[in-house]
Amino acid sequence: MNKNDSKSILLLILFLTILGQGAFAQTHEVKGVVKDVKGEVLIGVSVQQEGTNIGASTDFDGNYTIKMNDPKGVLVFKYLGFLDQKINVNGRNVIDVVLQEGAQQLDEVVVVGYGSVKKSDLTGSVQTLKAKSLEETPTPSIDLLLQGKLSGVRVTQTSGEPGAGVNIQIRGIGSRAGSNPLYIVDGFPFEAGGNLKQINPNDIASVEILKDASATAIYGSRGANGVVIITTKGGRKNQKPTFSFSMQNGVQIVDHDRLNLINDPLTFAILSNETRQNDTRDGVNPLFVGGPDDEGIYRPSLTEIANGTWPHRTYWPDVILRGALNQNINLSASGGNEKTAYSASVNFFRQQGVLIGNDYYSITGRTKLDKKIGEKFNFNSNIAFSYVKRDRTQSGNGIGRSPLTPVFNPDGTYYRDGSQDFFNPVMLANEITDISNEYDLNAIFTLQWDILENLNFRYRSGIKVGLSVADYYEPRTTFSGAVFNGVGQISNFLGIHLVNEAFFTYDWKLPENHKLTTMVGASTEEVQNRSSDLRGEGFVNDVLGNENLFSATNRITSNSAVREALQSYFFRFNYTYKDKYLFTVTGRNDGSSKFGTENKFAFFPSAAFAWKVTNEPFMERFENVVSDLKLRTSYGSVGNQGISPYQTEERFGLRPYGYPSPISGYGPWMVGNNALKWETTTQFDFGIDLGLFNNRVSLTADIYRKSTEDLLRNQLLPHSSGFESVWINSGSIKNNGYELAINAKILTGEFKWGVDANLSRNVIEIVDIGPEGVGADGYGLPVGSYIESFRDNPTRWRNGWPLGIIVGYRVDGIVQTEAEGLAAGLLGDEALPGEFKYVDLNKDGVVDVNDQTVIGNIQPDFIVGFTSEFSYKNFDFSAQFYGAIGNDILNIKRFEGAQSVNRWTVNNNTNKWPSLRGGRLNRISDWWIEDGSYLRIANVTLGYNLPPDTFEFIKSLRVYLTGNNLHTFTNFSGADPEIDGGVNYGSYPKYRTFTLGLNMSF
């Protein structure tokens, strides 16, 4: 029997079956179209006659035909994400149906590790964001869009530079070896943070945040900081070809008022003179006195500046900042037939930095193919590429430059304010080459095999290849270029990440009321990173830049390679009794190459229990009020291996010695620790999911306690040991907190109004991090006690304290007379009038290091987010806010720019501001601490949706106007209170963005 024969026989059987039904039942045929409220047809809606097994489903055009056995029967329409609808047929033959989206999409499927579950069956703490809330803000990377939308997730933008890193903390910080969550993109693990730029935000269908141990333990080894699962869109089977086009054009504008600059040249000169006048060291004299300075450059007098004789008045923000443009274009196509589903998309994104000389450009593309092979196999390929180009600049450093200097000399060359001035921002922007090109490819292939009806096997093999080449050149006009006669560099990086995993899912056949699903699998991962740097110093001229490094007089090469491997076995049991009591047990046994020979493997188990209270009979009488109530609790442990490889090994250092023919010297450098093992975080979580009034109001609340033991930390060794540090397992940190998220559909009529709000609190307590000075990271230097030691991180880890404290002096006003200063225990210049009056806390008569105390904490008490959405007919409007409450900022820019006008002078004996004195070393004190609480209007969008069927060939069309970062409510005096690390160094300025967008699909 060949294939055609078997097909014929199949058709025959089908025919006979239909005939047979016709022969034995009276039929009533009903036809119709099923659409959603927007008028889009719905494909694959299940249509069933109630109480029978007669059913049908809608086709490509939303049409259905069903032959009922009773013309007075009831039809039930069911579709994922929509409310069920029952319709009494009453003999009608044509019934068109409009399905309403479910108020709370309880039967939504939520992606969890190695599988998915119905939202109502979740036992762990998982939050989901759907595509719609992500698409309409142009951004190079998805992570920033999570800001303020999820409880327990703190997202901090490190800088306003396009493509700059974003710091994400889920439920606090519990480790010294990295606190970024694990990202899983379509099942493929991405290294923590940073490279989400490779994912087109428009491709993303949903983002799941896994927070408690029950949810994360399946990723045991790397789950301690939470897991972010990103799922991309794909085509659906039986879907008509759909083409989508979207475009956004935006402009970014910096708020000059917050730059805190002195715009008036005369004030600038007066303050400069005063600063130098008050300098107690010899040889420092006022500059602006109408004569040449030490280097012979003519400096105007105050009179010349005041009466306009001095020609130069440069407002540097106008020179350096620009109304920067961004553009985002996205094209996609998807569709499918019974056996195949496909999708393809490409995205072009470009963003100018608000600083001149700074540009970001990316192309990302993805194709997905899903093919059913025979009856039992399904093959899926998912291939994505990305190209990112960043052109960076240092021009931002010039923003506070003297307004008395011009940009250019009369001959068109860059003006330099003295021989040591290499910082003309226009020169920096134009002359320095600093471009990186990153190419990434991620291919994931999945084979699915339905071995038995209730046994499914999946094999997934993925590879991620990342390649980057960075070009750097500084010509002679720059500082390094002048030092070296041109410096050029090419940096190469190749990273390969291989993942192979296989897992079985088995649904046990059990008596009624019992449901048990088991998943068992194994996975291996390998990461190899190689890099090489080629550097040349000393070029004949600057014409070629870094194009021929061989021509440099000094050529320096370096290279490195690291490899790490991970081997894992994992399982999960989901058991449900009567759809009321849900149990989940997971476990993962992980082996990492990074640990000592005896400690490579560790086991991370978790267990969770949930009770669907609403499914209990006694809840029936509250049905009208309480539509959904679930209590859940979980406990488990997860791990962290976020250290560099080779920490178990003794490693030698290399230093050459001798001239002109040096010998490469080798010898002791790093000490190894072969006892190194996994860091373990155990977490207890208790949560409530509550839905009221048919889920018009829903609420999720969680309370958790996380405790991290055997902290992987860098133990600093005493210098007398001859070694700097060693990685050890020691100490513990606790994160305790709660989270609250509320969603309410306040109005549901023609005028709709919905609100989403979340609030979280997390307290990080350092239980034990070793004696002070030993557990600290860094170069090994003492933590800076001066504002001027700005390279040192002023926050400290101290046992028994929350994480993120700042240690420093207390200031009790300003010294008004030298006698007062000396009496306060101050010495030398610090006792002069106009100085900070530091408090001699221990009252020993001198102000010294022993008078330092805890003066602030950079961690917020609360983080909040709030979104309000309105829609009326075809218009919609939304506003999103987020903020942080109760965090301190060490504002080392507090006495700069416009603020310095308030300074203490002989005639202004203020107790609030010190004098301007050149050469002062400012001790870190509470004077520099400010309240960093803020609430930001993150996003306001006004949109218009074209009514469906306006044009036949357009399925949907939407235009919208979005404003981002419109306003920040804060008492902080610096440029922006959203600061990673709690110290305001005056980083790349943040900006407002206004975007006009268009989405279309055909």
Next chain:
Amino acid sequence: MKVRSFIQKISVVLMIVMLYGCSLEQKPYGFLNEKNFYKTQEDAESAISYTYAVMSENGYFSRYYYYIAHCSTEEFTQKSDAEPGQHELDSYRTTDRTADLDIVFRHCYLTINRTFPIIKNVPSIAMNNSYRNQIVGEAHFLRAYSYYTLVRLFGRVPLRSVSMTNFNEVGLGLATIQELYNFIISDLKEAERLMDTQVRVGRANKIAAQGLLANVHLFLASASESGLQGYSFADATTNYNEAKTYAGNVVNGQAQYSLDPNIFNIFDPNQYFSPEHIFLLNVSREVVSPLNMQSLLSTPFVQGGFTLPANQGGYTIDFGWAHVLVEIPFYDSFASNDLRKNTLFATSYRGVESGQVVSYPNNGLSRPFTIKYLDTDRSGTGAGGNKVPIIRFSEVLLTYAEASGLSTEGINALNQIRQRAGLPTYTMANFTGDRDFRDAVIQERSWELAYEYHRLFDLRRTRKMEEVLQTQYGKTLIQNAYFFPIPFTEVSRNPEL
């Protein structure tokens, strides 16, 4: 049947997956360690080079030790935006958190730690016998040198004599000053016994060990005599005699080192085989960042570089950072006809770009600058490579003079130095006794060895910090005049402290 086929299927699948199973073994890439090193003569040479290399780093002679030794005397002050550490040193308000002290403390122990595996492993390498002894001797010498730096800067410090084998054993109490000196002297004697007299530029030999022994005994003698805290164990007379013996070996017992008649020649960046240098650091340029920085730190910032007058070599030097600045009162303390003032301080130069000649005073140059650390090759490469003289013949000669006390030999040695500097000589009649004479030698050392890491220790061992810095130069000594505090990092990380 069904179950069996099912199990078979699963087994096949699992086997496929396990085929990809990867090893969890770690093989470090690009790293050597003790297991695969110390096998050949080249390994031994590499190991000793690694030890010298740390001494020329920023954390030691090249930068932070340069600040410590000279900002805290009358020799240097620093530019206004220098790091806090230099300001603290300059104004005598150092604390246990002063970064510069921490860095140098660390680098001394790094040096010491690099000598341990040499002393342990090199003796069993099959190689030329005398060269093997030489290398082991050098390790003893370098270990002693760094302990000597430590004891002079900080007084009592932890004394580690073998490599740490387990990082849990980091606790180590403070050794007494006497214990430290016993260790230093025994190391130096061992170095002297093992090393030969061959000149290898940038490396120590037997003569260097003798020179250093002389200096160590002189420190002990004068510190004991002046009543410096912790030094009462040392007998002044015995140590003066020892110092004289060892210095005498160098001054009279060999011929390959001598006073260079031409003062500029000693510091001429392109003439580094002056007979004056007994031990110097010969820095490699094969590193990415400037390793050796004295030249950058002490020379003025002149775009495009500057050209020195012909009597100072006529060299064109790329611009410096003017980070440390010569203190005018110190410059003024030199006699006006002192050749060391007129040759080794630059008071004028011609800018390469401007073509203008500037000079001190009153013509565009606000301070003279020292040209003891010039680097003509720095241009275009950035990696500094000036040599750092550590033991010079004139220093040993002055040690000989001071150890001899008021005597013909003493006067004679001192006069050799003065004659070379173009200054009038002394006779016995100029002095009333040993103390008087030794004060004159110490004064002479301040001029002869300016900016060569000696002044601070000369003032400390003779307890002249107050007399010179406070009375003579008008500074305010706020704290830590004679011993710097043990850095906080050591105190907090070392369980025995």
